[in-house]
Amino acid sequence: MNEFLSLQGKRALITSGTRGAGGATVRLFEKLGARVLTTARSKPLEIPESQFVAADLTHADGCARVANVVRDQLGGADIIVHMLGGSSAPAGGYTALDDAEWRKELDLNLMPAVRLDRELVPDMEARGSGVVIHVTSIQREMPLPEATTAYAAAKAALSTYSKSLSKLVSPKGVRVVRVSPGWIxxxxxxxxxxxxxxxxxxxxxxxxxxxxxxxxxxxxxxxSLPEEIANLIAFIASDRAGTITGAEYVIDGGTVPTV
The missing domain is CATH 1.10.1220 (Arc Repressor Mutant)
Incomplete structure (x- = not known):
C-alpha cells in the first residue's frame, strides 16, 4: 500500500522540539522519514546527540549557532518549523508590562524565527525549494488582556512577518505557512x-x-492533543501541500468565534 504522506529524505529543523507539540512533531517527522535536528536550552536524555543542539534562541548568538549546526550536520534545511514560543509575563494588564517584559516576549516569540530564517532561507531560495512553518497562536486574534497582551502582540507580529516573507520567497519556490493553535x-x-x-x-x-x-x-x-498539531504541520510540510503558501491554519477546536 502506498503511503499517503512521506517526508523521506527531507532535512528538518524543528525548534523547541523536546516536549509538547514540538516533541510530537519531531517524533512524527522522524517516523515519516525526515532527518531532524531540534534545539532547546538543554538536552533531554532520550534525544540523541546527533539530533540536538543546545542553544538559547532568545539571543542572536544562539540562533547563529543553530544555523551553523544545520549547515554542518544536515547541509542545509528543506523544512523549518518554528515551534518556539511562550510567555512568562506577569498578569495585571498592560501596566504590569515594563520594557523588559515586552523585550522578553518579542525575543522569545518573534526574533528567533526572524534570525533563523535570515540565516537559512536564502539557501532554500537558491535551491528553488523549501518550507517554512511559523507556529503562531489564536491569541493574536483574541488576546486575554489581563494576561497575554505582550505574548499576543508578539505572535501577531510573527504572523505579519510570515505573510510578508511568503510574498518574497514563494515566487522562488519556498512555501511559508502559519499554524495557529488554540489550547494544547x-x-x-x-x-x-x-x-x-x-x-x-x-x-x-x-x-x-x-x-x-x-x-x-x-x-x-x-x-487539541500535541499529536494533532504535529499531524497538521507534517501535512503542510509535505509535498501533498505543494501549492499552500501564505496561509494560516487554525487548529483550536472552534475557539475563535468569528469567520
Missing part, C-alpha cells in the same frame, strides 16, 4: 488545570473546563 493539552497545561482545580477544590477535568471557559469556550469540548 501539554504537560504544562495539565499542570495548570491541576493547580486551578486544587485551589478551587475541583477535579482536574473541572480545572480544564475553567481554562476553556476563560478562552470563551471550546466548542469541540477539549483541547
Amino acid at each position: 493539552e501539554t504537560e504544562a497545561s495539565i499542570a495548570l488545570a491541576k493547580r486551578l482545580a486544587e485551589e478551587q477544590g475541583l477535579t482536574i477535568e473541572q480545572g480544564k473546563q475553567m481554562i476553556m471557559k476563560s478562552l470563551g469556550g471550546v466548542p469541540i469540548g477539549r483541547p
